[in-house]
Amino acid sequence: MSPPSDVTDKDWEAAMADADADGGDAAAKGGDNEADAMAAEWEAMLGGADEDVGGMGGGGGRDSTRVLNQDEIDSLLGFDEAGDEGEQRSGIQAILNSALVSYERLPMLEVVFDRLVRMMTTSLRNFTSDNVEVSLDDILSQRFGDYLNSIPLPAMLTVFKAEEWDNYGLMTVDSSMIYSIVDVLLGGRRGTAAMRVEGRPYTTIERTLVERMIHVVLADLSAAFDPLSPVTFRFDRLETNPRFATISQPSNACVVARLRIDMEDRGGRLEILIPFATLEPVRELLLQMFMGEKFG
Template sequence: MNGGVNGGDDPIRLAAVDGEAVPRRGLKAVLESNVINHERLPMLEVVCERMVRLFATSMRNLTSDAIEVNLEAITSVRFGDYMDRLPLPAMFGVFQVKPWESYGIVIVDAGLIYGIVDALLGGRGGMRSLPPEGRTFTTIESSLVSRVVQMALDDFARAFEEIAPVAMGLERMEMSPRFAAIAEPSNAAAVASYSVSMDGRGGTFSVLLPYATLEPVREKLLQRFMGEKAGRDRIWAEHMASELYNTQVTLDVVLGEKIMPLREVRGLEVGQTIALTIGPDDALQVHCGGVPLGRAHIGQRSSNIAIRMATDIAKGYPK
């Protein structure tokens, strides 16, 4: 047994004993844990479900085949572990979410790659054996698949419209996961996996988004799904707006201001006159709750003191 002492009486086991693995402890256990604890994002699930309908329609229009798209799972993974477990050959489409200046990956497996190529080049469909392992993808295959990947990204961006307006642009297609490293291996990421069936041919593709990429809209993704408005209750919002417009407020018209020593203020008597610098034709400040709203002229109407606004009402009008 190899061991060491960290300043205490208990040794820290660093190697296996009699062929049995020693449990990992402390920070090492946290960093190397396969369990990803991350808060659930309900609206991300809604976005991924909408992607199914949009992408199926786009694929039908592109291939004129009977297309079936299904959302298999939405999981949280460590970026490095997930990329290491992916079966090869595959294509990795690295894309940028332009408003957020962040990146994601679309992973397309070999079955779907050859299914897309067969469909776009006029194949008759049906199950066919895959090319031998180790064969690289041609330029034509990469070009056709990149076209479909960009179409999928456009549909994914449309599915995101209720959350935030985004634009997803494909930057490059890679054949090796080593060249598609957009995050640190220990970073957490959300992966939505889809299966695509095209008249007996097809495969799977996945959309990987690091949680760092989703951070700008994290608060919106945490909302509960309520109808097609992404958790926003339109009726309640309209009711609140109408009640606010009917709220009565008290306005104060400032006739003038003068700075006086406390000694003079304490010496004021009934009937004493305070001279102000404001003229009868000058515009006066209008306040609401101490907040200046604008300026108005004072006058008389129907035996009542009245004011007429001389400027538009603006919150935070300078004093």
């Protein structure tokens, strides 16, 4: 196409440049409109998907989301407090404890520990020449691994062996009891609480004095079982690290007797752990009901 004769070349070039600019603007507007349409289409699709999910969830967006309260969580896990002791546990805890034998199924075991308390009261009075009161705080069934993790440190852990049963048990003496027995045996003043020193290992003197007390307790424990079945509990070793006092698999069930020893204004706790595997040779005897002739 040739320009008219009355139009100069410069005028023709300017007109063509304006036409190209108008075409570019139109194309840009068309592209913007197409992008807007695509964005609107995606938004509509996403909105529909959200509505479908809300409908499947029970009608409702955020309002349909329900959060469990603490009581419901405890009930689900089986940690809710039972109304009475005979009520069965539920949830995960019941599954975990399904193989855990309760000491209450062994009536004679509680009788043995009651006899031990009476004998220890007399023996420790003679051992310390002081007024000693021993009481049984609790008897419970617990897994060995859970017990080791619950021991408050520092403490002394005694591994002892039941010779006739060819198995082991564990005795734990807490820090308060250790310093109390050391204070009493070394002539500490009455009426003053035993000093507790942290941040250092137990000395040879402290370990020796506690070991002497442990021999007294083990002799009483043997005598407490004697009417039921003669057994000798022999001192094996003394540890301060629970990892070195492993006598059973972590998942094995054990019976734990918690004793409280008071010497006027001093004292502490002593715990005796016996795995059910150790008690297996006398299990049938422990299942019997109490007959008081032998245990008077």
